[in-house]
Amino acid sequence: MPIPAFRVATFGTTIFTEINTLAQQYGALNLGQGKPDFDTPPDIVEQLVQALRSGQYNQYAPGPGTPSLRKAVADHAARFYNLEIDAANGVVITAGATEGILSAILGLVDPGDEVIVIEPFYDSYVPNILMAGAVPVYVPLHPPDWTFDPDELRAAFSEKTRALILNTPQNPTGRVFTRKELMLIAKLCSAYDATVIADEVYEHLTFGDARHIPIATLPGMFERTVTVSSAGKLFSATGWKVGWVYGHPDLVAGVGRAHQFVTFAVHHPTQEAVAYALNLPDAYYEGFRSMYETKRRLMMSALD
Structure with missing residues (x-):
């Protein structure tokens, strides 16, 4: 009798499927997943409706993504981080950040x-590494502040190190890595010629004195970083599954070659x-953070 391939034999059910099943079974609130309990802003939804009805976007999109969205991603990186992204060759649109x-x-x-x-980390990282035939090497964050030990980080690097996955703001701890921490990561990646895969889906959700610093903005790091983000978290549209990867064209070319045979193209109208959403004024992002800050204060007061 045929059995599953060895590469997936050790994979269990994703924790998010388990959480959703239990929440539905018991009528519980799901606080363990980045899935908003409020809808996508109506004006963004209306743009999708118009795209569907126009008849212009119901066939395959270009494999790397539509020119309009790739330009919007590049413009967003320029507006918020002063990064110059080649929209034509330095951006790939993916089926959510997970596919990215x-x-x-x-x-x-x-x-x-x-x-x-x-670690701890988003649960797709290690299965993705294993499916690529690579080997995960773990560096723990230590409570209560969820910081890494610099010596443990240094010890994780070797001549076999090809990449480091950096998630900031971090899921699930909420840790926002400081410039000092990022500089050490950058120094080690440069010394060992490693690429950074920067998962920044929570880039606009920082509170208090915390400030998100994309590692690609540090000296010498743009050339060795690909950055992943997603519309799901930014626009409360997790069901749309639209994400993106951007960076130096030489790195993004490799991402695009894999992407074309993973999904080929992403839903065109969306x-x-x-x-449209990425081009919303700064007031949207300020209101987005403020709304979450209100929810954060409410939750913290309930837990005190």
């Missing part, structure tokens, strides 16, 4: 390579709506 991470690993990591993972 998989395509980045498949396109930039070879079998036998080591990939450093900071890309038009997300392009």
Whole structure:
């Protein structure tokens, strides 16, 4: 009798499927997943409706993504981080950030390579590494502040290190890595010629004195970083599954080569709506953070 392939034999059910099943079974609130309990803003939804009805976007999108969305991603990186992104060659639109991470690993990591993972981590990282035939190497964050030990980080690097997955703001701890921490990561990645796969889906959700610093903005790091983000978290549209990867064209080319055989293309009309959303004024992002800050204060007061 045929059995599952060895590469997936050890994979269980994703924790998010388990959480959703239990929440539905018991009528519980799901606080363990980045899935908002409020809808996508109506004007963004209306853009999707118009795209669907126009008749222009109901066939395959270009494999790397629509020109409008790739430009919007590049413009967003320029507006918020002063990064100059080549929209035509430095951006790939993916089926959510999860596919972006998989395509980045498949396109930039070879079998036998080591990939450093900071734990705890988003549950797709390690299965993606294993499916690529690579080896995960773990660096723990230590409570209560969820910081890493610099010596443990240094010890994780070797001549086999090909990449490091950096998630900041971090899921699930909420840790926002400081410039000092990022500088050490950058120094080690440069010394060992490692690529950073930067998962930044919570880039606009920082509170208090915490400030998100994309590692690609540090000296010498743009050339060795691909950045992953997603419309799901930014626009309360997790069901749309639209994400993106951007960076130096030489790195993004590898991501794109993998992406074309993972999904080929992403839902066409939704890309038009997300392009509109990314071009919303700064007031949207300020209101987005403020709304979450209110919810955060409410939760903290309940837990005190």
